[in-house]
Amino acid sequence: xxxxxxxxSRPIGVFDSGIGGLTVVKELTSRLPNxxxxxxxxxxxxxxxxxxxxxxxxxxxxxxxxxxxxxxxAVVVACNTASSVAIPALQxxxxxxxxxxxxxxxxxxxxxxxxxxIGVIGTRATIGNKAYSTELLKHIPTLEVFEKACPxxxxxxxxxxxxxxxxxxxxxxxxxEFKANNIDTLILGCTHYPLLKKVISSVVGxxxxxxxxxxxxxxxxxxxxxxxxxxxxxxxxxxxxxxVSDLPRQFKKIAELFLGNEITSLQKVDLEVLTALG
Ligand code: DGL
Numbered sequence: 001x002x003x004x005x006x007x008x009s010r011p012i013g014v015f016d017s018g019i020g021g022l023t024v025v026k027e028l029t030s031r032l033p034n035x036x037x038x039x040x041x042x043x044x045x046x047x048x049x050x051x052x053x054x055x056x057x058x059x060x061x062x063x064x065x066x067x068x069x070x071x072x073x074a075v076v077v078a079c080n081t082a083s084s085v086a087i088p089a090l091q092x093x094x095x096x097x098x099x100x101x102x103x104x105x106x107x108x109x110x111x112x113x114x115x116x117x118i119g120v121i122g123t124r125a126t127i128g129n130k131a132y133s134t135e136l137l138k139h140i141p142t143l144e145v146f147e148k149a150c151p152x153x154x155x156x157x158x159x160x161x162x163x164x165x166x167x168x169x170x171x172x173x174x175x176x177e178f179k180a181n182n183i184d185t186l187i188l189g190c191t192h193y194p195l196l197k198k199v200i201s202s203v204v205g206x207x208x209x210x211x212x213x214x215x216x217x218x219x220x221x222x223x224x225x226x227x228x229x230x231x232x233x234x235x236x237x238x239x240x241x242x243x244v245s246d247l248p249r250q251f252k253k254i255a256e257l258f259l260g261n262e263i264t265s266l267q268k269v270d271l272e273v274l275t276a277l278g
Contacts, residue, residue, distance in 0.1 A: 008230045011036040011238070012221065013067030013075045015060075018046035018158055019251055020191035021078030022258055024101075027218035028076070029240070029259075032225075036236035038070045044245035044271055047154050048081040049123025049190070056125065060086035062278035064094055066269065069277070070241070073230050074099065076221055080189050080213060081123045084131030097224045104220040105187050105213030106135040112209045113185040117144045119178045119204075122189030124149040132189050146181045150174045150190075157192040160254050168199050175203045187211045195258065241265045245274060 012028065014021050018041050025037055040063055042048075048056050060082045064075050074097040077083045077090070083100040090098045109118050109132075120132040127149040136145055153174075156167050178186065186208050188194055194212045201210055225231045240263075244251055247268045255263055 008073065008232050009234070009236065010071050010073040011038045011236070011241075012225075013038050013040070013064075013070065013072030014078045015040040015042070015063040015067060015075070015082075016079040016191055017042045017048040017081065018154075018192070019043075019254055020154070020157065022255055023191050023194040023212070023214040024076060024078035024217055025240070026259055027214045028221060031218050031222055032231070034232040034235045036232075036238045037240040038067055038072055039240065039242045040066055040269070041242070041244045041251060043247070043251055046158065047123065048079060049125045049151060049154060051125070053085040053125070053129070056082055057086045057089045058278065060090060061093065062274045064090055064098070065277035066243070066274055068094065068096070072096065074221070074225060074228075076217060077101065078191050078214070078217070080131070080191060081125045084126045084129040097228055097230075099217060099221050099224055101191065101213045101217050102131050102135050104216035105189060105211055106132055106139070108213075108216035109185050109187050109211045110136065110139055112211065113143075115182070115184045116140065116142065117181065117183045117185075118146070119181065119183040119186040119208075120145060120147045120189050121150045121174070121186065121193065122147075123154065124151055126189050132187055144181075146178065146183060148174060148177070150193075153196060154190065154192050157195050158250065160250060162195055163199060167196065168203070171196065171199045171203045175200065178204050178208070183208060185209045185211060188213060239265050241267075243267050243269050245269050245271055
């Protein structure tokens with residue numbers, strides 16, 4: 001059993017409340033091409049960002065159980081909302097490495113800022129939990145951190161309205177204040193937001209470094225797998241597998257557009273199955 005559990009050819013599990021975690025999948029596949037990925041998007045219960053911490057923890061435990069039922073060797077919580085509340089509960093309960101979005105994104109921002117004035121955008125839950133500011137200030141207490149919840153960004157992405165005019169107007173409404181705050185670095189503290197990078201950058205100005213927490217997390221995944229001797233030595237012969245708790249046509253369409261390849265393995269997981277797991 002022990003040798004099976006240490007088998008580095010097992011897949012990496014990734015979950016998000018919907019399609020946002022695909023921004024992490026994209027980075028993982030480009031940085032770790034040998035790895036097979038099992039993705040779960042909780043499309044029936046998205047959004048997590050407006051739910052209570054207890055509910056997000058409960059869903060995260062179920063999602064992790066589901067990924068472990070696919071024999072994954074590590075779980076990437078590719079959702080900042082879940083990362084901001086559920087990591088201790090997951091790490092207590094499960095004995096595989098659990099990777100959060102918060103520490104990698106914060107470390108990346110700290111390595112980029114020169115002025116020490118950092119903006120953070122995320123869901124109401126991530127911002128309300130002060131996940132990033134707590135982590136950032138732990139390292140440098142004199143930083144100026146400006147946080148803003150941008151709840152409309154998630155439905156805009158889920159609807160595929162990536163570069164539409166309404167998206168631009170909403171981005172202006174949310175982000176204009178960062179100009180007055182004179183930030184030099186902005187953490188995209190929600191896995192959906194990298195899909196809006198172009199619009200966000202045009203509003204805050206190209207001089208502001210955008211921190212894609214997906215890129216930062218993918219670097220951490222590589223480090224953690226190496227630390228546990230879990231990096232796949234050979235290219236996986238298996239396709240990535242995608243699971244969702246509801247099957248909106250949008251998922252396949254947006255996922256293929258975003259990942260740039262066809263998704264050949266996409267299945268729906270019934271909510272009754274998920275809820276029975278945790
Ligand atoms: N992907 C989630 C996150 O990173 C946002 C979507 C949601 O609210 O569920 O916070």
